[in-house]
Amino acid sequence: MSAVLEKAVMDVPFGSLEQVRSSASSVEAVSGSFALVDVSVAYGSEMVIEGVNMLVPSRAVTALIGPSGCGKSTLLRCLNRMNDEIGGVRVGGTITLDGLDIYQKGVDPVDLRTRVGQVFQRPNPFPMSIYDNVAFGPRTQGLRKREELDEIIESSLRDAALWEEVKNHLKKHAFELSGGQQQRLCIARALATKPEVLLMDEPASALDPISTQQIEDTIAELKNLVTIVIVTHNMQQAARISDQTAFMLRESMDQPAHLVEVGDTKRMFTNPEDKRTESYITGRFG
Amino acid sequence: MTAPMSNRTGRARRARVVEGVMKVVTGACVAMVIGAALFVLGKIIVAGLPGISLEFLFSKPGMGMRAGGIFPVIMGTLMLVTLTGVLVLPLGVMAGIYLSEYAPKNLMTRIVRLSIANMAGVPSIVYGLFGLAVFVLLMQIGKSLLASALTLTCLTLPVIITTTEEALRQIPADLRQAALALGATRWRAISKVVLPAAAPGIVTGSILGLSRAAGETAPILVTGAAFFLPKLPDSVTSQYMSLPYHLYVLATQVPNVPPEITWGTAFVLVVGVSIVSMFAAAWRSAQRKKVKW
Numbered sequence: 001m002s003a004v005l006e007k008a009v010m011d012v013p014f015g016s017l018e019q020v021r022s023s024a025s026s027v028e029a030v031s032g033s034f035a036l037v038d039v040s041v042a043y044g045s046e047m048v049i050e051g052v053n054m055l056v057p058s059r060a061v062t063a064l065i066g067p068s069g070c071g072k073s074t075l076l077r078c079l080n081r082m083n084d085e086i087g088g089v090r091v092g093g094t095i096t097l098d099g100l101d102i103y104q105k106g107v108d109p110v111d112l113r114t115r116v117g118q119v120f121q122r123p124n125p126f127p128m129s130i131y132d133n134v135a136f137g138p139r140t141q142g143l144r145k146r147e148e149l150d151e152i153i154e155s156s157l158r159d160a161a162l163w164e165e166v167k168n169h170l171k172k173h174a175f176e177l178s179g180g181q182q183q184r185l186c187i188a189r190a191l192a193t194k195p196e197v198l199l200m201d202e203p204a205s206a207l208d209p210i211s212t213q214q215i216e217d218t219i220a221e222l223k224n225l226v227t228i229v230i231v232t233h234n235m236q237q238a239a240r241i242s243d244q245t246a247f248m249l250r251e252s253m254d255q256p257a258h259l260v261e262v263g264d265t266k267r268m269f270t271n272p273e274d275k276r277t278e279s280y281i282t283g284r285f286g
Numbered sequence: 287m288t289a290p291m292s293n294r295t296g297r298a299r300r301a302r303v304v305e306g307v308m309k310v311v312t313g314a315c316v317a318m319v320i321g322a323a324l325f326v327l328g329k330i331i332v333a334g335l336p337g338i339s340l341e342f343l344f345s346k347p348g349m350g351m352r353a354g355g356i357f358p359v360i361m362g363t364l365m366l367v368t369l370t371g372v373l374v375l376p377l378g379v380m381a382g383i384y385l386s387e388y389a390p391k392n393l394m395t396r397i398v399r400l401s402i403a404n405m406a407g408v409p410s411i412v413y414g415l416f417g418l419a420v421f422v423l424l425m426q427i428g429k430s431l432l433a434s435a436l437t438l439t440c441l442t443l444p445v446i447i448t449t450t451e452e453a454l455r456q457i458p459a460d461l462r463q464a465a466l467a468l469g470a471t472r473w474r475a476i477s478k479v480v481l482p483a484a485a486p487g488i489v490t491g492s493i494l495g496l497s498r499a500a501g502e503t504a505p506i507l508v509t510g511a512a513f514f515l516p517k518l519p520d521s522v523t524s525q526y527m528s529l530p531y532h533l534y535v536l537a538t539q540v541p542n543v544p545p546e547i548t549w550g551t552a553f554v555l556v557v558g559v560s561i562v563s564m565f566a567a568a569w570r571s572a573q574r575k576k577v578k579w
Contacts, residue, residue, distance in 0.1 A: 085466060087391065114469035124460035127483050136478070137468040186464070193468055 031098050032115075032196030032227035033058040034079060039093035040256070041074055041083070049075055050256035052093070054246055056197075061219060061228045063242035063265065065235065067280070070248045071257040072231040076199050079229065080116040081109040097197070114141065117190035117226075118199040122206045123182035125174035125189070130166050133174050133185055137193035152192050159225060160188035161218045180211025187218060191226070198222065200230040204237070216241050235281055239269045247277045327556065334553025337546030343554070351514060351536060352543050356551055358518050362431075362511075362526035363555075367500045369435035369522060374442045375492060381443075382450025382488075387462075387476055406444035413441045414505035422509055432522040434510040438499045445498070449491025453484040486573035493566040497559040503530040513539070529555040 034056035041049040049071040056062050056079075064072040074083065081102065083089040095102050102112055114137070125133050134153045143149060153170070157163040162184040166172070174185055183203060190198055200219070204212040219228060219241050232238050238245055245265045250257035261268065261277045272278040341355055348354030389395040417437030427433045457480050465475035481488075511531040519526040529551060536548045 080467060082463065082467060085463070110466075110469055110471055113467055118467040120460060120463065120467075122460060124458070124464045126461060126464065126479050136465070136470075140468060140470045140474055189464075189468065 031058065033098060034197070034227075034229075035094075035096045037094040037096075039075070039078065039091065039095060041071065041078060042090045042092070044088045047256040048250075049248075050258055052248075052259045054259060054262045056227060056229055057244060058196075058227050059223060059225075060243040061223050061230060061241055062244045062246065063238035064229065064231045064246050064248060065233075065238050065280075066248035066257070066260075067250075068233070070250045072248055073201050075248070076201055076229060076231050077118075079197070079199055080113050080118055082113075082118065084109050114193050115195055116197045116199060117193055117195035118201065119183070119186050119190055119203045121202045123179055123186055125177070125182050125185050128174065129171050130174050130177070130185060131170040134189050134192045136189060141193070153188075156188040156192040157185075159191050159218075159222060160184045161214060161221070162188055178211070180207050180214055183207060183211065183215060184218060187215075187222075191222075195226060197227040197229065200228060202231050202233060205233060212237075235283070239265060245269070247272075247274075247280060249276060249280070327560075330549065330552050330556050333545065334549035334551075337544075337550025338553060342547075342550055346516070347514065351540050352547070356529075356532065356547075356554065358515060359527045359529055359532045359551070360554060361518055362528045363500055363530075365519065365526060366431060366434055366438070366506070366528055367496055369431060370438040370442060370499055371492070371496050373435055374439040374446055374496075377439070378443050378446025378492075379450045379488060382447045382454065383476060383481070385447065386451045386454035387472065387480070402444045402447055405440075406448070409504075410441060410502050411504040413437055414508045416440065417505060417509040428523060429510040429525055430523045431510060431519055431526050434506045434526075435522075437505045437509045438502060441502065441505055442495045442499045445495035446492055449495065450484075450488050453487030453491065454480060456487060457483045486570045490566040490570040494563055497562050500559055501530050501555060503534055507531055507534075529558075 036052050036054050036056070039049065039052040040047060052075060064076060066072050077083045078091050078095060079097075079102075083091060091103060097112075097115065100107070117137075126136060131153060134156050135149050138149060138152050143152070154163060154167075157166060162181060165181060166177070166185075174182065177185060183206075187198075187203075204215045207215065216237065219230070222228060223243075230238075230242065242265045244263065245268045246262040247260045247268070248257050249260045261272060261274045263273075268277065269281055272281065343355060343360065344357050345355035346357055347359075385395070385399065389398075414437060417433060417440070421427050421433040421436045422429055427436075461479050461483065462475050465479045466472070470478070506528055510525050511528045512525040513535055515525060515527055533548070533551045533555065536543045536551060
């Protein structure tokens with residue numbers, strides 16, 4: 001596996017090679033880091049993403065930014081193989097999670113998804129109680145003991161910064177919560193599976209500013225627990241919450257999207273290497 | 287300047303007239319439908335209610351069906367519908383789940399769906415003759431509750447499948463995605479999240495489908511309904527009496543039946559089916575209010 005990582009390190013075209021190397025070497029020690037090598041995605045015969053090389057460091061927030069339709073969400077869904085659920089999607093190249101090629105034969109996407117959780121754009125709690133929502137993942141893995149479930153549910157809700165608001169209403173139907181609370185419930189639900197990585201697909205885009213703020217605060221806390229990859233439309237949000245930023249662009253509908261630049265967020269937003277990144281983050285297009 | 291102006295007001299006036307006429311025409315159509323339904327229901331209630339008594343509901347027919355009650359008839363229909371439900375629900379719901387959740391979007395699936403839609407349009411006497419040929423004669427089940435229930439299963443199956451598929455499609459794709467992303471298998475996502483959410487629609491549709499089956503006459507006429515039986519069926523291979531066929535017998539085959547017995551039988555069938563349907567509809571709307579997407 002180290003050969004693939006070596007290649008990833010060598011091929012990463014942007015960002016600090018030092019940083020990439022240190023991430024690569026610490027892969028064994030800290031879990032929840034991805035390496036993407038020459039990743040491409042095709043819908044049927046149409047290539048939509050091509051040539052993505054990047055590392056997703058452990059216990060940090062990586063933001064995927066870029067204009068609508070540039071394949072950010074598609075790339076995100078490659079990481080937990082949710083694209084498998086849509087017919088006709090082919091993923092090329094290599095994606096490794098802590099050295100394991102997640103597309104190789106013998107990797108069950110169902111197992112993978114217990115390691116790589118996802119929070120969706122619109123809050124999508126199940127039509128059941130708050131408790132049962134959070135318990136869904138652990139129960140799926142066969143956990144039945146009441147005390148253990150209670151414990152996981154409390155810690156997950158605490159980590160998602162929702163515990164104080166709902167601790168006396170765990171039996172309440174999830175739909176009675178506000179939009180922002182529902183989204184934090186979805187985060188808690190994803191955390192209850194004890195994932196190493198949390199994928200977030202524009203998790204605050206359907207929420208009001210205060211709820212957005214709460215979600216961002218939650219993310220800042222969570223990165224001590226899990227690796228976070230977040231797709232966002234909001235440039236300020238990316239700058240505020242992420243450690244690493246990747247800028248994707250599809251320059252015309254005739255060609256696939258690609259990764260323009262990836263690197264340390266502060267550097268990307270103050271001193272972008274690529275003209276197109278600079279234009280995008282200063283709001284000249286997209 | 288004045289010519290186009292008057293033209294325009296002329297057109298506007300015409301549009302208003304058409305608007306008014308269409309409102310009346312469409313409204314009249316609705317009134318006609320409701321009127322016809324109320325007339326039928328009203329006639330059955332007015333003519334049938336006087337014949338209803340505990341004795342009528344809980345005793346056997348007597349004097350060549352010219353007196354007594356319809357207890358074995360009611361029981362026969364209940365047994366038939368229950369048996370049909372036991373047979374058709376697992377089959378229909380499972381098939382609906384497959385079509386909604388697992389079936390690939392290809393030509394084959396489209397053909398299957400089309401066939402199911404066509405099955406729903408086949409006249410019920412055809413199902414009856416099919417049941418007679420296949421279940422009664424070929425499989426040698428004989429004229430019986432079971433043969434009739436199997437026949438009604440075929441008849442009701444397309445309704446149950448379509449109902450299930452439609453109810454499952456109402457459930458947002460988001461929920462399936464959320465379950466899958468938590469490491470659930472497809473079946474777990476379906477059984478724990480999608481199916482419970484779709485249950486009100488499936489249950490209501492199934493009840494409506496089964497209550498229609500309760501009123502079917504042609505399919506059971508040739509597969510097991512009896513003209514008269516002195517006792518209740520004691521197994522699924524016995525023949526049985528049933529409300530719609532009994533009504534047909536009273537109305538056309540037996541001379542000099544007191545009208546309150548004939549109308550009373552119609553009353554039990556229609557009111558029974560209506561009550562069940564109304565409960566189903568009311569329950570569904572209560573469930574809908576509880577869960578909003």
